[in-house]
Amino acid sequence: MPNLILFIAVLFLPHFLHAQNIPARFDNRTYTVLSSGNSAQLLNKAMSAGSISAAKTYLADKKVQKEAEAGGDLSLRYKAQALTELNYIANMDWDDSNFNSLNQMLISRIGRDKTLSSCGVGPEPEKYLEWLKAFFPKYPQKSYKSAEKAVRKWEVVFGTSAMRMCISWENYSIRDDNAELNRWMSDPQSDNTVYIDTFSWLSFDLLLRNAIINKIILDDMTKDNSCKPYCGSRLLEYSSSVQKQYEKGVRVEKLERKAIASGVLSSAQANELSSRQKSLSDKAALLDKYFDGSSINASLEDKLYIDAERGARPDEMIPADKREIFEVMLSAAVSDELKKAEAGNKALSKGIKIKIGILQNSYSARDPSGEIIIDSGLISEYMKLKGYAAASVMTVKAQLSELAAYVAPLAVYETALAGIEAEAEKAGIHNNTRTQEDEITALGEQSLFIAEIQRKDASAKNRYRSIAGYSAYAHRCAEMTAAYRRGQERFEKTVRMENSALPSVSSAAANSYSWLVAEKSRRAALSAAQLEEESYNFIYAYDEAKSMSVNELQGSIRFIEQEGLEKMISQFRQMENYMDFHSRAADETRRNYRRMMLRTVLKKAVKGVKS
C-alpha cells in the first residue's frame, strides 16, 4: 500500500511541476490552450482574451499559421501582430513627461472597429488599463499612472467621479474633424450640447475625449480673455499643442515685461505691447521692432526667439512674381548640395525639381508629378533667423547655397518616401497612409545624408544644432542625426516617440484588413435583392479605393465596388514582403552609414580597446 501511494504521488509529480510552470498570473487563461498543443482555434481563443503569449506563439509557429491562413484568412496574423505591438508599446518608458505620446499611439490602435477590440483591448480605452493589470502584474507604477492619463481616465482627468458637465459645441470647428462627435451631434435631441459624466465618458473614444479636453481648455482661455490659455487650467497637461503655445506665451510675456521695465518705451508703446488683444505673433513682431531700434538690452537668444515667433515680414517672403525663378535657382542649388554626398547622389539619380508652397503641418510634400514642394514658411523662417531678405537670397549666391543646404535633407527625405511608395506599388498593395516605419526609413536616409555632409564640410557641423532651439525643422534634423549616430534602436525609439500619432504598418494593415473582411461578410449575408440595391452606392472602384488612407477607408468602405473589395483583401497576402522591405531598407542605410563613418571619422585613440 505505501508503494502504491508513492507510485501515485510520483504520478502526480508532473502535475505539481506543471503548476509551478504556469508562466504569468494571467496566462492561466492561455495555459489550457498551450498545454493541449497549438491549434489555430485555441490560440485564437487565447488571443481574443488578450494573451501576449498566444500571439507570440502564433507568430512563431509556422505550421499553425499555415493551417490558419490556408483559406486566405489573415485575421489571426493581424490579431497576433496587434497584440505583440501593443506589448512593445506597453513596455516603452512612459511617465509624466510623455503620456500624450502614448495617447497618440493608442488613438490609432484602440477604439470601435479596431483589431485590438477583438482581443479584449477596446473599444473602451479603459480596457487597455484592464489588459495592463491582467498581463503585467509587476508593471511600473509610474507607467501605469501615465497609461491612466493617456487613456484620459475620468477620475484622473477630472479628479472626481461625482461630476457632470455640459459642453456646447455650437460653431466649434473641431466638430468638422471628429466623426465621433458628429455622430453624437446628429442626434436631434443633443441640441449641440454634450452632457458628460463618468458613464457617458466610458462610451467616448480617445479622439472625442481629447476634443472635449481641448474644448474645456479653450473655454478656460476665453474666460481669461487672454491670448494664452488660462494659467490655472489643470487640464493643460493633456494637450501638448496648447501647452507649447502656453509656454511660448509665458516666455513672450517675460520679454514683454523686460521691455517695459527698461523704461525705453513710450507709454503708448508699452500699452500697445501689453494689450491683451494682441496675438502672440503680433507681440513678438512689436518686440522685434523695439529690440532692433532701441537700447533695450536683449540677448542673442531672446532676439532669435522673437524672430522665430513673429510672422515673416514682406521682405522675408519670396514675391509671387519671382517664385518661379526662385524655384529654378533653388532646384539647381539643392542639386549641387546633394552631389556632395552619396546619399544625396542616390536621391538625385531620378532628378530633383523643387517648388515652393504653403503646407500645413509638414515641411515638405510631393505633388503627383513627383516634384518636391517645400513649405514657404520654412524658407521664411530661415531668412528670419539669419536676417536675410528675399531679395538678397536671390542675388547673393552664398545665401542661396546656404538656404539650399539647409533644405536639401528634405529632398532626400521625400525621395526616400517616393521609393517606399514605389515599393508598395510594386508589391501591389495599397499604401496611402504614412506610417512610423515610413518615417524610420525616410528619416534614416536623411540622417545618413546630413551626417555625410557634416563629415565633409566643416561649416555644416552646427548648421542645425545652432538654431535647433528656434526652429522645429532644425531641431528635428539635429535630433534625428544625433539619435541615428547612437544606434538603430535609439533612432527607431526616437522616431516612434516623435511620430506617435502615426500608425505602424502592421496596425494600419490590421485595421484595414478587419474592416474589409467585416464588410465582405456583411455583404455576403445580404440577399441578392438587397445587394443589388446597395450596389447603386458602390461608387469607388479599386483604383480610387486603394489610394485611400486608413481613415478614409474606414468611412468609405460601404461604397467600394465588390470587385475592388475582393482585390484589396487578396493583396494583404503580399503584405509581409512589403513589411520586410522596411527592415531591408533600414539595414542598408545603416550599413552605408557604418561605411561612411569608417571612411571619414577620425579615429580618436582610445587605447587598449580590442574586440
Next chain:
Amino acid sequence: MIFRINPLRDFMPCIAVYIMAFFLLFSFAVFASVAAASSVGKNEIKAADSSQSLENMPGKKAEKTNAKTAGQTAHKRTPEKTYGAAAKGLAKGYKKIIHLPYSCMIPEAWSVSEKSADREKETGVYHREFTLGSQGGKLASFIFADYYAQGNIEFENAEDFITVNSMNDADETESSTDKYEPVRKQKIAGKNAFVIERKEKRLNADAWEKEKLYVIPASKGFYVLLYSADEKVFANSNLKEFEKMAASFIMKY
C-alpha cells in the same frame, strides 16, 4: 463454496492498474504540454529557444562545433552551467534575465521589451530595453543591455562604438547642448570595461539627459550597458540598480 465479494480485495488491484494507466497517459500529455509551454512568457525572459538561437548567432559559425552539435549541447545546458553564479540564487525583489548572449539580475519592478529573434539574427544586434520605476524628472529613465555580435550591421568593433559615442556630430566633446567626459577604464564584473559619461540638452523638454555607458569588449563582438535619465534624478536609486545589474552581468562570449 460460497463466493463472497470483497471489493477491496477483489477489485483494488484492477482499479489500481486502471488508475496507473490513466495517470501514465495523462502525465505523458502533461509533460508534452510543459515542454511546449515552457518556451513562452515566463517571469524570466529568454531570448529564444536556446538550441535555435545558438545556431542563428552570427560569429558562432567559427566555433568548433557545428550548428547541430551546438544546439544539442545548449539543450543540455542549464542556466547555471551556462552563466554561472548570476543565474543561481536571487536576492529578494530581483529577477534574472537570461538573454542568449548574457545573463544578469534586475529588480522585479523593471519591465523588459525585446525585438524579434529574426531581426536580432539579421542585424547581429541583441537588444534589450528595461523600463524603470518612477523617479521623477522631465525625461524618461531607461536602461539598454545590448550585445553587438561580430559582423553586426552597426559597429565594426568596440573601438568604433566608443569613438562614435564619445563625441557629438561635430566631433566635439563639449558644446552648448552636450558634454562628454573623457573615456575611462573600469573593471565590471571582472571584465575590463570602458566608461562613457555624457549629457545632452533635450530642447523639447528643456532638460539635460545624462547617460552612463559601459562598453565591454568580448572575444566575439562587444557588450554595451547604458543607463539614461534626466540629469536631476540621474544619481538616484536607479543608478545604484544599474551598477548592481552591471556587477551581476555575465557574458557568454
